Amino acid sequence: MTVEAAVAEAFREEWGRVVATLIRVTGDWDLAEECAQEAFALALERWPRDGVPRRPGAWLTTAARNRAVDRLRRRTKEAAKLQEVATLADDHAPARDDSGVPDDRLRLIFTCCHPALPLEARVALTLRTLTGMTTAEIARAFLVSEPTMAKRLVRAKSKITNAGIPYRVPPAHLLPERTGSVLAVLYLLFNEGYAASAGADLVRRDLCAEAVRLARLLTRLMPDEPEAYGLLALMLLHHSRRAARVDAAGDLVTLEHQDRAKWDRGEIGEGVAVLEAALRRDRPGPYQLQAAIAACHATAPDAAGTDWARITELYRRLARVVPSPVVRLNQAVAVAMADGPEAGLELVDALRDSGELAGYHLLPATRADLLRRLGRRPEAAAAYREALGLASTEAERRYLAERLAGTGEDGPGEP
Template identity: 65%
Template sequence: MTAVSDALTSAFQEEWGQLVATLIGWAGDWDLAEECAQEAFARALRTWPRDGVPDRPGAWLLTTARRLAIDRLRRATLGEAKLRQLAVTEEPFAADQDESGIGDERLRLIFTCCHPALAFEARVSLALRTLTGLSTAEVARAFGVPEATMAKRLARAKQKIRDAGIPYRIPPAHLLPHRTHAVLAVIYLVFNEGYVATSGADLLRPDLAHEAIRLAALVAELVPDDPEARGLHALTLLQHARAATRVSPDGALVPLEEQDRAQWDQSMIAAGLTELRHAARHENVGPYQLQAMIAACHAIAPTAADTDWARITLLYDALSAQVPSPTVALNRAIAVAMSSGPDAGLALLDDLGRRDHLLHAARADLLRRAGRSAPAAEAYRTALAHTSNEAERGYLRRRLGELEAGG
């Protein structure tokens, strides 16, 4: 049963977004696609232990989901044309080329979700929910809103797509700029979920990180004159180059300063730096490029001690001016602490007004660096109480144990 469970988990991570995207492309119905995809996985759970895992799990799931969709449409008497469209091919994940020249189903789905008729947050939320298979609760956490609020947002977006007859296709090239900003936001959030999962035992979800990198590359190719598209691709490459060193053998988070830089993927770093240079030629520096520049400061430093924290602080100053978010403010405070001392960073943390686990963890780390063990230990305990990610919890427990042992 373990082999079947592993196969199902792998299939969900690798196939969910493509499966739903393909079904939506055929049926034009978000709810139908998601429900049939879910039922296909439920049937796999019942039949694979008995019949064995198929050689091509994705194809098995698509065939099953498509037959379920056909049955539902037939029962609903929605017409022979749609049924013929669903039954036209047995090949999984086939996609016709459209006038934009892109045949990727997931990219089609993102561009459909990012139609300018939808509110920006609704576009990004719907694409993230559909692409990744994240629960509504997980998407809500990514946006910092209650689950009920996110559920209503998603329902309204789907209803508007149906009522307005928004077509499921990538728009022609001259309309791409109207959607690119939201598309990049979707890919950025997909990568973030792969880089630091919002919940569960694993810090990393490589499937999402790899998919985000692939999609970022496609969009950078699709809109080569958009420097932010190249900036996002550079950012994903530079960040993911450190993936092999970010988690210890026992599953705990390894902070940047303790990572073995010899194991960083140098070819990925080189590719990211190349993309960043291409983006810089446009002399229009946006948030993704600034974040990529920050990542580059870490990537090119031979050791943690060589990191140019003064430059990173200046880059965060520029990023704060463009994206004045709590996360940017927190990261800027850490950069100030690393360049000017922990007390300078702690003073900035006091002004942030946020009280999530990241704030508590940052405060604990700066207090530890300042030699204030008792308040640092208390901050680590508070951070532990506010995070559900086991990799992060492992790191926090290690630091707390060191303080309690007088280390």
């Protein structure tokens, strides 16, 4: 492995831990991010000469801490914080607060999910600080412009500082008011790993694994919350298919054509068991419903044996609970599989006409697939071109280009 690859791997695995640790000891979000960035830049400079350290995370945390010390030395009014940060152990050991939770990253999520912050800001801020996702990547996940997202992040950081929001997991009686936000953060973190919003790789397994780890920690923290178990089940069932989602060349393999022998049966079994435990509490919520849909796919003997009628009904229930356009798009796909492409296309066209998913590449991609199945090749080609222009990962673009070529209408189209 090259040094550049080692630094890139360390960024994926350690960014959130380094930033969360520095936020805990300095209370300064911008300083934490800046010092973390400088530590990774220093790694690119030092590791080629000194070699990749045995514990990259500890090395990066120490380097970032030293940068923070240097910065705070220049701030005479920050003497107390200087003393606090200087005592941070070099061994990268986590510190506990009165919640008994030893993980800085989970504390960071709960801090970001304070009810004083707007929901979108809570999720976006956590993704920025926990994963190192760029503002552009987070904006794409929220289907908003980059400047809009940048303003949200600045306002959220200022609110935390000005309101004195504590960096900790709240006491048990306050957990319910933040549960929805924390679950949303973990799900978006998982989704960014499961279907990256940009870059060469469709799947970022490190982010998926981190989201699953934090979801497990959350179920231990909130053992009576069925939606926490529902989210964990959903992640496990999706994650079980990770080895089959791309081929040896890194190209996207759709669910219908995946080699099910590559699916992780152990994770499927665990996911189903976790879901059943959640459903026994008789408080179904959106994550449990999505997990039930994922279970239908994961337990089907093959693509032809998928219970699309059951999936369609589950999506109808989910759309009542979460009336989002993305859910309705997925519902349209299920309807198309259960009742035929014409029925699904009617729903997709209604979504297109509403403008709610403008700029979302999966809308024209879905429409293209349904038009192709109906034999309307020129229209399908136009929709594939539209999707191709919106897709942000190379794997998705290659897949769409192949589909466009398959229509026999792969020219440039009308100007």
